Amino acid sequence: MKKILALYDSDVHYVTKLMEYLKNMKWEDFDILLFTRQESLADFIKYQPVEILLIGSDSLPDEMLNKNIKYIIHLSENQNDSQRQHRQIYKYRSAGEIASDIISCYTKLEDINESRYFEDILFISVFSPVAGAEKISFAWSFAKELSFRRKTLFIPMDLFPVNITAKVEQSSYAMSEYLYYLKENRPDIISQLKTYLNYSEKLSYLSGVSHGFDLLSLSKEETERFIKKLKEHKDYEAVIFYLGLYTEASMEILRQSDKAYLAYCNLPYEELVIKEWTRQIDLMGIAEEINCQKIILPAGGTLAGQNKDPEYIFNAVRPYGKEAAEQIYK
Numbered sequence: 001m002k003k004i005l006a007l008y009d010s011d012v013h014y015v016t017k018l019m020e021y022l023k024n025m026k027w028e029d030f031d032i033l034l035f036t037r038q039e040s041l042a043d044f045i046k047y048q049p050v051e052i053l054l055i056g057s058d059s060l061p062d063e064m065l066n067k068n069i070k071y072i073i074h075l076s077e078n079q080n081d082s083q084r085q086h087r088q089i090y091k092y093r094s095a096g097e098i099a100s101d102i103i104s105c106y107t108k109l110e111d112i113n114e115s116r117y118f119e120d121i122l123f124i125s126v127f128s129p130v131a132g133a134e135k136i137s138f139a140w141s142f143a144k145e146l147s148f149r150r151k152t153l154f155i156p157m158d159l160f161p162v163n164i165t166a167k168v169e170q171s172s173y174a175m176s177e178y179l180y181y182l183k184e185n186r187p188d189i190i191s192q193l194k195t196y197l198n199y200s201e202k203l204s205y206l207s208g209v210s211h212g213f214d215l216l217s218l219s220k221e222e223t224e225r226f227i228k229k230l231k232e233h234k235d236y237e238a239v240i241f242y243l244g245l246y247t248e249a250s251m252e253i254l255r256q257s258d259k260a261y262l263a264y265c266n267l268p269y270e271e272l273v274i275k276e277w278t279r280q281i282d283l284m285g286i287a288e289e290i291n292c293q294k295i296i297l298p299a300g301g302t303l304a305g306q307n308k309d310p311e312y313i314f315n316a317v318r319p320y321g322k323e324a325a326e327q328i329y330k
Helices: 013-025 038-047 077-086 095-113 133-147 174-183 189-196 212-216 220-233 248-256 268-282 311-330
Strands: 003-008 030-037 050-055 068-077 087-090 124-125 152-157 198-202 203-205 238-243 261-263 292-297
Touching: 003 013, 003 038, 013 030, 013 095, 030 038, 038 203, 050 095, 087 095, 087 174, 095 198, 095 203, 124 248, 133 152, 133 203, 133 238, 133 261, 133 292, 133 311, 174 189, 174 220, 174 292, 189 220, 220 248, 238 248, 261 268, 292 311
Parallel strands: 003 030, 003 050, 050 068, 068 087, 124 238, 124 261, 152 203, 152 238, 261 292
Antiparallel strands: 198 203
């Protein structure tokens, strides 16, 4: 049975256009209903539960808001309000951006309020000895595609994180703050994790590094403990790590992954780095424990006549992420 997403706003023209857009998206989980009169909405929720109520500029009495409605999200006319509160969405933007924010907000609320436990958790790593826009774009698109089918957590570990992946928002220094918490070895490190997460539609992700040294300080033992806790709590069906650094901790993640990808561009220098990395892990005695599937990505400088724009690179690499996710589905 589908859940109900109800829209309520007296601005008939605005809310009708938004409803039409949401219906055209054909969200499998939701039926989209429109209400422009308070009385009609009140009569409906007497007998029918509403999963999400999206409210425009009109207010509703408290006695209505407490009945048969799981989550309420406000369409705000003030952009600053939407930035300060996670249940506020700025309404004067494209319908596509609003739709994306609705799903992101709903995913966050479900993640916080609804505990789900999965029998198995799939650990996936994307390792790049030479970090770059192509590799993080692949990892991000891979995680996004996978999140449409499985509850997915994405953890990008990059010494110099830059925001090139689909204009996503991130909490300031969330990754660094959580790493400090992780190092204290508290028993609730997984429940605390959710307070630091960001959301992009159905994808949960942890990002925001104040300094690359924070990632370098992560030890192999701390990594082992974190992975063990994730396996015990089983809050996610898939956890994807992007490893844009080469440390004992990152190699431990790679070693413990159920599926590992070695992402690089078909460039002479990167091929030499891959060869040297292979020699080093063999020297460490872990080469046999790491079985990576190679993903050769187009280099940014070779795309469309040397087009190096990050957003263009992201869109060019996206099909590789989709293909990788489809292999997981099978």
